[in-house]
Amino acid sequence: MTVERNTADVGHEKLQGEERRTSETTLPAEEENGKEIAETPKSQTPSDDSAPPQKRSITGLKWALAYASVLSTVFLFALDGTIVAALQPSIVETFKTESDLSWIGVSFMLGDTAILPLGKAFGKFNIKWLFISCLFIFEVGSAVCGAAPTMDALIVGRVIAGVGGCGVYVGGLTFVALLTTDHERPLYLAGIYCIWGIGCVLGPIIGGAFAQSSATWRWGFYINLPIAAVFAPAQLFCLPAIRPQPDKSFMERIRSLDWIGTIVFLAGATCFSMALSFGGTEYAWSSGSEIALLVMTGVLFIAFVLATIFHPGVVAENKLLPVGFMRTADLITLPIQSAIVAGAMYTSIYYVPLLFQFTKSDSALEGGVRMLPLICALVFFALLNATFMPKLGYYMPWYVFGNAAVIVGSALMFTINSKTSAAHVYGYTFLIGVGVGCFQSAGVAVASAIAAPADVNNAVSLMTIAQICGVLASLCVDGAVFQNLAISKISSVLPGYSESDISSLTAGTSGSVYQNLTSAQQSAVVDAVSDSIRRVFLYPLAVSASGFLLSFTLSRRKLYLAEGKVAK
Structure with a gap:
């Protein structure tokens, strides 16, 4: 069975007063020979209100399985990004290398920076097989982490998993952007971001469960292998093999890549x-x-x-970061907003469970469970955005309200101390979840709709690399603030302890060093760590304040008019 893809320009308006190019996009008509979708342009057709809405060619059970297989990879990618938040104390206890603590989280995000060149590759090579190749790399990295004999091996495995994981993430977003209509795209993208958010929050919970079980922290990485195996048939047989540049040879596409920029x-x-x-x-x-x-x-x-x-x-369209397609202010602002919201979310996911471990004597599992208010708010408001943004047509208000909610939640988190009640922290993180949910999933949908059809892949790549850079920046900045402050404060209350012992105290309360402290010393450490975590929330407060101001520069015009159409 051959599936031949006809891609035409999706109707869109350049929101700075430029004339929109409009046409209908169709996905594939089936023929007898071959098995791939080849992108070939149709003649442009002016759009009007009587034009039929876009339709998906992949429907029914096949679409459900294809979409579920994409969601599974996004879930594993998100899970791997935060599962180490609860595994860190156990890993440090195993390898006795407290100085490398920050690298456990940062190394995965460092591998994620490959999302920009990989996103570009998804616009040149067979999307299905590149997606599956990235999934294989991700699983190899997970296996290396699970079997790591040293901290260095674990860090290398995390980088490998990060490279493969970001590939399946951007690949999944690319599939959804290409296979859905403009009107339904926000809902399916919201599903991806909800799963991403759920995976991020469940990471510490699942990690805590493994850390406390006989399976040990190593199964926090091994768990990726059986889950991927379950969904492998759907990825192999339900995802279409889309070839973005069927008229070019493999070597021509290799040579066209921006190797210097990469x-x-x-x-x-x-x-x-x-x-x-x-x-x-x-x-x-x-x-x-x-x-x-x-x-x-x-x-x-x-x-x-x-x-x-x-x-x-390198010709302009093949640049690693093809800024030429960013012809409107919104296509500049949206990636910045993506980085801001991702950083705010990761700050909460990494440091709120740690706060509860110290202040409420929670286990790693219990600390992760306390993130449920954030994830519930995130999922509810992401689905609310996906449902009402296409119907109401406007997207700027979601960014204004979302950033405002993150600002309030982060400012309240900056007031906490070791005596702050759990209910107050739940309320503060709920507000952060509300803000994140309001516009976390909106960016890719909006950018894909307002970019030229030939630049949809570039828009997806730019939004995802902005998200990854936002996470990397937050982990690096938050980690530097927390480690420096916590070590300094703990050193002042435990003057006779070595640097190694003090570093281990910042990882959690399950370590032997903390357990051997007197009650008074433990109380002093809890106060020091709580104050350090409080100051970490200056980062989401500052960046969200910037995002709030930037949100007023977004277009106030309607993006969607009716089902299947973008505003003219």
């Missing part, structure tokens, strides 16, 4: 994460090593900007 970007991301993760812990901020990392970060950032502007040896 190398510079990945090197800069590595230096950035190392500079913030090591600053004040591994290296003094004034040390030569730390200064060298900061300088290299700046130099590589400038080099990436220059490579993006002048794209040496």
